[in-house]
Amino acid sequence: MKIAFIGLGNMGGGMAANLVKAGHQVHAFDLSEAALAKAREHGCETFSTVPEAVAEADAVVTMLPNGGIVKSVYTADVIGKAPKGALFLDCSTIDVATAREVAQLAGDAGYIMVDAPVSGGIAAANGGTLTFMVGGTAEAFAKAEAVLKPMAKAVIHAGQIGSGQVAKMCNNMLLAIHMIGTCEAMALAEKAGLSPQKFYEISSKSTGYCWSLNDYTPVPGVGAASPADNDYQGGFASALMLKDLRLAMEGAQGARANVPLGQHATKIYEAFVEGGNGAKDFGAIFTTL
Structure with a gap:
């Protein structure tokens, strides 16, 4: 599967590396050149813009600092840039209202989205032992679970969109x-x-x-x-x-x-x-x- 990974910080870098280990083709983006260099060392293909990273993605995973950035990235650089029908998984920790708003915008544009924040910290991100709390429909969760499993010790369906947050x-x-x-x-x-x-x-x-x-x-x-x-x-x-x-x-x-x-x-x-x-x-x- 081609997976775009946006946000390669302390958590995202290890998560993206585990997706590569699982055999996925990971297209990575981050504002930090050092983070991109580390991602390349772990087998990711890196890109200079978000639209380039998501252009051919079957799934897009984001790990970003706050709700404002999540909304900005999805509305400006992901929705309409990724192929129609792609799965979006936001693993950031953000407010419930923004999670639901972005998911609604994605759904209206023909995408499937879940909110999937994590528990476990940096060591778990590197070791592939995070716990994912997933909000979304049963259909969306079934698709998201396959993407999340290589990074997880547990993937739990919390309920409707926003329930993960x-x-x-x-x-x-x-x-x-x-x-x-x-x-x-x-x-x-x-x-x-x-x-x-x-x-x-x-x-x-x-x-x-x-x-x-x-x-x-x-x-x-x-x-x-x-x-x-x-x-x-x-x-x-x-x-x-x-x-x-x-x-x-x-x-x-x-x-x-x-x-x-x-x-x-x-x-x-x-x-x-x-x-x-x-x-x-x-x-x-x-x-x-």
């Missing part, structure tokens, strides 16, 4: 709340005289079990290996967590949902990022306690 914003709001709680508990244990390692051994086998504690321990030298062991470099940047939390707050407002812990987590990450820590892994909240 709903799942992503709720998942990451929960993750932020878990991480803050994990950091608070580990800091309290240490200050109260219990070693972080001993607390980890107990809580990871008790009702405090959660991914942030067991699989992504935010204390250096304790529990699972994580960015905490590398001065909180790599992993999932706090600025990206804040972006996702703001999307969740926007979604909560639109749905008239009460999310007091989500609101508090957003304020905590806003202060952390505004303090110059946006590039640090989101588990670095531990350092504030």
Whole structure:
């Protein structure tokens, strides 16, 4: 299959490489020449414009920074430039309204589209072990699944278009709340005289079990290996967590949902990022306690 891949950043580069490994012909585009060079090393054919990359594509995968860019790229450079009937898969994390609007525009122009945001981070993108949360019709999901499987450990149909973005914003709001709680508990244990390692051994086998504690321990030298062991470099940047939390707050407002812990987590990450820590892994909240 000919797959155009637009957006070769920290996540997209590894994802495109895994599509090549699966035997697909990948036509890649990014604004960064360094990203394009790396894509060529992994077997992608690169192009200088988006319309050139999508011109012969059976499917177009996008991994872009925000909803405004997603809408701009699709309306200006993908819709009407890719062959009619091509499958569009937007794997960016964006607001639900924009995801639905772009899908409607694509559908009106004769294309099939799904929103398919991911969970798993850079290591999972490189390793082909992402979780995809897919919004779209059953027919669209069936077609999208074949494209997504080489990049995934799980591909889940969340429901109608936009449902993938709903799942992503709720998942990451929960993750932020878990991480803050994990950091608070580990800091309290240490200050109260219990070693972080001993607390980890107990809580990871008790009702405090959660991914942030067991699989992504935010204390250096304790529990699972994580960015905490590398001065909180790599992993999932706090600025990206804040972006996702703001999307969740926007979604909560639109749905008239009460999310007091989500609101508090957003304020905590806003202060952390505004303090110059946006590039640090989101588990670095531990350092504030």
